[in-house]
Amino acid sequence: MATTVDDTRRHGNLHRHADSESGTCVELGAARPLKLDCGVELGPFRMAYRTYGDLNRDRSNAILVCHALTGDQHPADPPHTSRRGWWELMIGSGKPLDTDRYFIICANVLGGCLGSEGPREINPETGEPWGLDFPVITISDMVRAQAMLLDHLGIDQLFCVIGGSMGAMQVLQFASSYPERTFAAVPIAGAARHSAQNIAFHEVGRQAIMADPDWCGGDYLRQDRVPRRGLAVARMAAHVTYLSEAALHRKFGRRLQDRPSVTYGFDADFQVESYLRHQGSTFVDRFDANSYLYITRAMDYFDLAAEHDGVLARAFADTPVRFCVISFTSDWLFPTSESRAVVHALNAVAADVSFVEIESDKGHDAFLLDEPEFFAVLRGFLRGCAEHRGLPS
Template sequence: MALIGTASVEALQPEALARGEADRPHSAVVRFGPDKPLSLDAGGVLTPFQIAYQTYGTLNAARSNAILLCHALSGDQHAANVHPVTGKPGWWETLVGPGKPIDTDRFFVICSNVLGGCMGTTGPSSADGKGKIYGLDLPVVTIGDMVRAQAMLIDHLGIEKLLAVVGGSMGGMQVLQWAASYPDRVFAAMPIATAARHSAQNIAFHEVGRQAIMADPDWRGGAYLAESTSPRRGLAVARMAAHITYMSDSSLHRKFGRRLQDREGRTFSFDADFQVESYLRHQGEAFVDRFDANSYLYVTRAMDYFDLAADYGGVLAKAFRGTATRFCLVSFTTDWLFPTADSRAVVHALNAAGASVSFAEIESDKGHDAFLLEEPEFFAITRGFLDAAARTVGVP
């Protein structure tokens, strides 16, 4: 079935924000009709479509304290509230909330499910304008498409300029796209554990995951929802393979080593003898309960196609020429999915463009997932960067 969460069918109206009615987490969906089509990089337009989003905190009278969070591949709009499907805390609840580095007592925080997703924003599990499930008939979407849709949401909320756009991994790609496409609408940008283009190695890992899904007999050529089935095994394997890339060798060794799972000795079978095997199987099984297999195809493809410099004659610095946006980039020492070299390449391009940029490489053994976990230095950098941005624009 389509994995659409508990978001309200009503959009949170700008006048409600001004009255301070968004002081608690608020789920909403905004629908855009034929009068507001979304132009796609693949050609043509998407209409009608909708965006599901979550807000935290209150928009101030000057509408100057809004921060947009951009989620990673497996994330969604539920960044800092209990997830309606899993019942678990939001993916960034360590960073976002009252008194936390992204302080919802101070900032109005917005997080939307990306285009192509499966938690209420239009994706392959959504119905088209005639009531038919899209499946693979949905045009392939890009990071640029996702950001244009987000900009329409920000317009709907009556926000002219964002205090900051913040995100890691695929979310960091969106941050870079925001800064390039809408420099006058972004005061500060924080791309974390990301890159200006996807590497060949990362594309290869994504292809393994996609092939695992498409090789599942229950995928049915992408029409599994119409046939009341689901490629759960293929999606679980895709998630298992991807999850390995989110961790470092040292973090896997620290958590699991070669320890056996609930047994005294080897079974000499293909059961999950090792703890790490059991862990990966659990990750795969849990993922299929909240994520749509076709969305996995679409979102990974969007990451693969991302190459910001390609839109500017192959020169990344041109994407940021003349920008007044402030940047803070963060990488982690054991992140081999988006290594520090990727962040440094963006920093060099920003320096060449004359942008205001700071950069931090954080020592961590947690791999790519470090940006989602409790890292005191990362928390301090985030708080400091956003505090400085807020003071500059007069947000108390």
């Protein structure tokens, strides 16, 4: 049903890792395709993933890590790779997601651009990149693909599913769709639906991409062009929302870069401008513009209550899952009120739920950073769950 595939189907104009570093890629859904929410049946489709640690004999120690909008399947790459993993602080020997105890799985989301099926992969029916012919996917579709990957790996039940931001959306969807396959769930800095403000910010980014003539109506790969400027602007706009005003003030304030005074021009006089421009230009080297459209759209469409007559609690009726919901005080993109709404829904069905708001001035990105209280909460929650699950401590 699933086969490990080589990399010949990838269309490359992004910086690439060697195969040995990019983890494994499997083809799923050949026999039984993935039914997408939009009605399309997708299969076979590729899923690129990475694992850390060892699966125990009971297959009971697996943790699925769900990545955010621009994340990838390399949260904790070993030191010999050139890039640092986006969750190296979290995953490793002796770290909260302890690779000595747990088997960590992280897959590139469906619609992504780092090996899993998405708009920059080759459409097998045409031999050309999918581009905008790729079907629009949802968070629910991403989660179904991950469940198929777990089938492939022979894992019936996850010990834990965990993720921040869009990762938290996947966590909530996974726990709702597959309660029997979820022992514990940790949605961090997330929400059960995307707010109007967040849809608005995403729309700004999409319009920036689509305004770039090099986007070519989505067909830039075949025309050997890259909408660099539009994608960079989209990234800059988004990046501001990931930080708090306090963090920007502490990091940059109104400090100028290597000049005694302002230049009365449109160069990057301020450090914060230079930083943003750097964020934009480096992003273009590692991310695909169409993937950005698809993944932001999936987030916009996410509204877990809507699948349950508008009542979020029904998404978790009789859930056996142990939840730990985490938010950060200075996160204005996914504020604590959104996490609180999830907790209220879980309380309404008498679910087993802990809720911690971490004091931090680092904004939404706090979930990626060194936050001792956050790590302590996670360690404690996982230790308790491991005891209940009968995992050796």
